[in-house]
Amino acid sequence: MINWLVRNSFQRLVLLVIVSIMAHAVVHLAPGEPSEVDPTNPRMKAEDVARIRAAFHLDDPIHLQYVRWLRDLASGDLKSFKDGQPVVEKIGQRFWNSLPLFLVATLLIWTLSFPTGIHAALRRGSVFDRSATLTAYALISIPGFCLAYLFIMFMVNVVGAPVIGMRTFGTEQASTMLQFMDRLWHLTLPALMLALGGIAVLSRYVRAQMLEVVGQDYVRTAIAKGLDRDRVIYGHALRNALLPFITMFGLMLPGLVGGSVIFEQIFAWPGIGRLGYEAILARDFPVILTINFIAAVVTLAGTFISDLLYAWADPRIRLQ
C-alpha cells in the first residue's frame, strides 16, 4: 500500500514536470510576443523594447526561462507581464470566482444524469429513452455559444431577469439572503451551460453501464427469485454500475476549465477560463503556464484520489 502510494506519487510528479516542460516549450517557441512589447506604438523606441524584453528575460535561453519560472512560482515571486500582479494570487482570486460555477455544474451533472440514465436503461426503447437520447444529443450538438446566446436573449428580453455577470449591481445594501440568492441565480445559467455537455455524456454512460449490469446473471437471478425489483436494481445493480464513475470524477475538471473559457466570456464571469483566454491574447506567459500547471496538478490529484477511492470501493483491486 505504502509502496504503491510512494511509487504512484513519484510517477505523478514526473508527469507534472513533463507536462510543465511541454507547456513551456509550446508557449515560448511559438511566434508572438507579450503585448507590452508593442512595436507598433510610435512612441516606443527600440531601446525601450529591449529594456522590456530584458526585464521579462525573454532573450534568455529557454531552459533558463523554465527554471526561472519554476523558481519564481515556488517562491511566489512570479508576476504577470500584463499588470505586474503576483500570478498565484491573481489565479487564486479567479479560481474562487469559478469554483461555485464548477461546483454547481458538477452538482447538476451528477444529479441529473443518473436518474435520466437509469430510467432510460430500464425502459430501453421506450418513448422516454428515445426522447432522452435525442435531447441529450441535440443539446451537445449545438455550438455552446449559440445555445448560450439563445438562453440569454430569452432571459433578458422575455423574462426580464439579469443573467450577465456574477451579481446584480445596486444590491450591495440588500439583505444577505437576497444577495446570496442573487449570486445563486446568476450562477444558474452559466452553470447549466457548462453542465449540458457533461449531463448528456454522463447520462449515456450511466445508461450503458446500467444495461450491462442489469443483464448480469446475478441481477436476473435475483429478480427471477422474486426479490423487490427496485431493491435489486438500486441496491445491488447500481452499486456495481457506479464503480467506474469514480474515475470519471477526477477527469471531469479539465473539461470544465476548458468549457469555462467560452461561457465565462459570454457571461462576463471573472473566472479562471477567461483569465487564461485573456492571458493567451496578451501573451502573458507566466499566467498561461501557471494556469496549465495548476489545472494539471488538480487533475492529477483528482485521478489520484479516484484511484484510491476505486481501490477502497472495489475489493477485487489491490494497490500494489
Added chain:
Amino acid sequence: MSDMPSANAELSAATSSSPARLAWARLQRDRLAMAGIAVLALLGLAALFGWLATSASSPWAVASLDPATVRLTDKLAAPMSAASALVSESERPFLGVYLMGTDELGRDVFARMLQGAPVSLLIGFVAVGIALVVGVLVGALAGYFAERTVLGLSIDTVLMRLTDAMLCFPTFFLILTVVALLPASIYNIMVVIGLTSWMSTARFVRAEVLSLRNRDFVAAARALGLGPARIIWAHVLPNTMSPVLVTATIGVATAILTESALSFLGFGVQPPDATWGNILADGKVFIFDAPWLFFIPGFAILAVVLAFNLVGEGLREALDPRLRHLREAAPAAIRTVRASGRKRTAMADGSSTAGQ
C-alpha cells in the same frame, strides 16, 4: 478467420451471417441513426457539390455560386430575396435569388455554406484521422509490449503516463493556446485538434490489446513466427475496430464543434477558407439585424453534428458485443418479470457475458 474471438464465432455460427451484416440489420432498426445517416448522405452530396461548384480551381465551378463575389448594394438581404437590378449580370446569384440571404458584404450565404461544407467535413475527418492513428499506435504499442522496459520503466507505463499527461490538460485550453500562438492555418487547426483527442482511443485499444494478447489465436500466430507488427495489424486491431468506428464518428462531431468554438474566440479557420463555424461566429453580431446569418449556420451545424452523434450512438449499440445479447434478452426479461409479477424468466439465448 477461423481463429476469431469466441463471441464472434459463436454469433456467426448461430445466425449464419457476417457480423457486419448483423450490425447493419440492427442499425436499420434504429430510426434515429437511420435519420442521421440520411442527413449525412445529404451532407456528403452537398459537400461534394460545394467542393466542385465553389472552389476556384475546379473545372466545374459555377459562376453564380462564387462565394467571394461581393455585392455591396445587396448586403444583408433576407433569405429568398431576389437580387436587385443593380447587380451586374455576371454577379447574379444562383437562380437570381439569395436562397439563404446575403452577409454584410453582399456575399451569397448559400454559396458560402456550400463552400464551407467540405472544409468543415475535412477538418473533422483529418482531425479524427490523426487522433485515430496516434491513439491506435500508442494503445497497441502500450498493450502489446506492456512488459518491455526502457530505462527501468515499462513501455506501457511510459506511454500510459504520456496519455495521462495529455488528459491532464484542459484540452480546449491547450488547443486554444497552441492555435493562438501558431499561425492560424486550417492545417494547424486540424493537426492540433487531432493531437489533443487521441487519448481515449489509446486507452481502449490498449485495454483491448491487453485482453487479446494472450489469447490462443494470437499465441498461435506468434508460434507461426509472425512479427509483432503483423500480429497487431492482422489479428489484434480488427477486433478493436468497432469501438474505433464509434469513437471516430463521434470524434468528427466533436471536431466540428471545437472548430466553431475556436471561431467564436477568433482563432478558427481564417478566410479565404469558409467553415460553418466561422460563418456562424461572424454572424453572431448580426443576430438582431440579420438573424439568418446566425441561425442558418447554427442550424446546419446542429443538424450535422447531431447526425454524426446519432449515427455514432447507433453504431455503438449495433456493434457492441456486450450489449448485443442484452438487446434481445435482458430488458425483455425485466419486462416479463414486471408483467407477470414474479418468477418467469425468458432466456432468449444462453450465452454468458462475452468479451471478458
Added chain:
Amino acid sequence: MRRLFLFAPALVVLALVQAYFWVPTYDDQLRRNNARAGTYIEGSIGDAKFLNPILNSDTASSRITDLVFEGLLKLDEEWKLAPALARSYQVSEVAYLGLPEGVEPDTYVDTVRAAIAKSEADWVENVVQVRLTDPGRREVQATFENTENKTETRAVDLQLPPRLEFTLRRVDQDLAARLEALLGQHFPTRWEPHSFGQWPDEVSESARREQALAAVPLLEHNPVIEFRLRDGVRFHDGHVLDASDVRFTYDAIMEPNNLSPRRADFEPIASVQVLGPLHVRVTYKRLYAPALYSWTMGILPEHLLGVATRDEGGMRDAPFNRAPVGTGPMRFVEWRGDELITLEGFPGHWQGRPELERFMFRVLPDLLTQELEFAAGALDSYVPQPHQVERFAADERFMNFTANRPGYSYIAYNQRKAPFDDPRVRRALGMAIDVEEIVRYVLHGEGDRVSGPFPPGTPWTDPDFAPLRYDPEAARQLLAEAGFQPDPDGWLARDGKRLEFNLITNNGNPVRKAIMTIAQQAWADIGVKANTQVFEWAVFLKDFVNPGAFDALILGWRLGVDPDMYQLWHSSQTGFAKLNFTGYEDAHTDRLLERIRREYDRDRLASLTRELHRQIARNQPYTFLFARRVTYAMDRKWRMVEADGGLVPVRAARSGELFYHMRHWRKVGSGAAFSARTGQ
C-alpha cells in the same frame, strides 16, 4: 436509494429556480434603486491593467486614470493645450553658441550684442539677455561595438569652454540662421566638441564627432517651460499637491525599473527643477515641440509612492496601482478584477464637487451581451457597431453622439519595389478604388474620407484639399503612361511582366478583410491582378512589415493629438522594424517633418502641417482610405448641469470628445433621488 435519485436533482433544480424570485428584474433595478440615478455605468471589453497613468498604455486603464488623475495641462474643447493643475505656464528658451576660434570672449559678446541691437524690432524684443557662460562639463554617452560585437555604452566627460548664452522670450528654431546672417564673418565656422573629452579607443573619429555634435551642437537650443501650480489642490487623501510631486512623477517615468511606456516622451528633458512649492521649471535638451503634450500626464502623489520607487526597485508591483489616489474629479472606490471598477465623485476637487456621484466600469467581454445589457438599462452607454447605428438612432430611448476616431486606414505600397516606386502606379491604384462606396456599404456611413496623412477634423489637416477621386478610366490611362498595356488575357503588363502582386493584411479585423476583397475586385476591373492573404498579427509583423518584405498591405494608424509624424514618414525611419516601412523617401517631406517637431507656435505649426499633408498626398505613398467614426448611444435621461444650475441635454465637446463634460452629468427621471433633490 431510488428516492434519493429523484429527490436530489429535484432539490438542486428547485434551489436554482427559486433564486429567480429574489432577483430584482431590470425594471426594478431602474425604478426602485435610488443610487442608480447618480451612477453612470459603462461597459468595456477588457479590464484595466495598471491604474497608474505612468504605467498604462491601454484604453481601459486610461479611461479610469483620466478621471482619477489630472495633468498640469489638459486638452480643451478644441484640442488645444490649456492649464489644469498648473495655473499658468510659459515657454521660453535658453540657447548656447560656441565661440569662434581665437576670439577674445568678452569682446565677442560685445560684438554680438551690438549686432543684435541694430537688427529688426521683433527680434530685439525677443532677446532678453546675451551673456558669457562659465566653462562647464557635459556628460555624453559614447556607444560603440565592443570586442564581442555587442553594443556598449560608456560615459564621456566633455570639458566645455565658455559659450554665449541667449535668453529668449519665445522659442526660435531659426536662431542659428538669424545669427549667421547677422554676424557674417564673425559667425563661428568650426565647432568640434568631441575634442573636449577623453574617448574610449574603440570609438572611431567620425563616431566621436557625430555623438558629441548630437549632444552639444554649435547652437544648442534649450527650451524651458515654467509651470505655476494652482494653490490648494488636494489629493483624494487630503494631502496637498506641490511642485515636488511633479518632479517625482518625472523621476518615476525615467526610472528604468518602472518600464514606463511614456518614457520616450520625457527623454528630451534635461532637468526638472523645483523653484518653489508651486513653481516648477522644466528644461529640455533640444527643440521638441510635442513634449508639451506630455504634460497632460497625470501627476502622482510622492507621499504615497516615494518609498516604493526609492526602496523597492520601482513601482510596478506597488499596491497603489490597484487603488490609485490622484487629484481628479473622481475618487477610486473599488476594483474587482475582470468584473467592475467603481469611482465616486471627489467632494474636495478644486473645481468643486462633481455632479456625477458614481462611475462604474463593468467588464463585459462580449459585445452582444453588452448590447443586451444596454437595451435592458443595466448600462448607460453602448458603442453600436456600424451596421447597428441606424437601429439605435431610430430608438426613442437613446440619444446618439458621433465623433471621429483619431486615426485612419490605408493601403500601403512597398516603394522599394517596382512598380510601386512609380508614383503614377500608386496614384492609379488609388483611383481605381471607390472609397466612398466602402464608407457607405462596409462602414454603413460611419466614416470620413481621408485625403492625406492627417485625419479630418484635426487642425493639422488641410480641409480644402480634395481626396483622390474615383476614376478607373483615368487610372487605366495613368498606368498606360507608366508603360502598362493589356496582355492577351486582359491583364496589364509591362515588358512581358504582369502587374500582379500580393495584398495582405492581419486577421481579426473584418473591415480590413472587406477592403481587401473590394480592392482586389476593383483592381481586377482595371486589369491589375492582386492576390490576397491574411496573416496572424505576430506573423504579419515579423515576416512582412518589419523586414519590409511585402508588395501592398492594408493597415491603420491610431494617432495622438500632436502632429509629429517624423517616425512615420522621415527617410531615416525606413530601417528594420521602423515605422516608415513602405520605404517612402522625399527630401521636401523630410524638411517639413524636421521643422514641425521643432515648432512651438501653433499657427506656424498648422501651416507647416498643411503643407506636409499636401506634399505627402501628392506622392501617394499610401492610398489613404477613411477615418472611422465612433457613435455612442446613450440613455436619454442623462442631462448636464450648467454653471447656473440649469439642466441641458448632454453635449459633447467641440472636439467631439463626449466625456469632456462628464463631471457635470446627472441622470433624471428614473429614481427617487432626482425628485427629492429638485423638488419635482
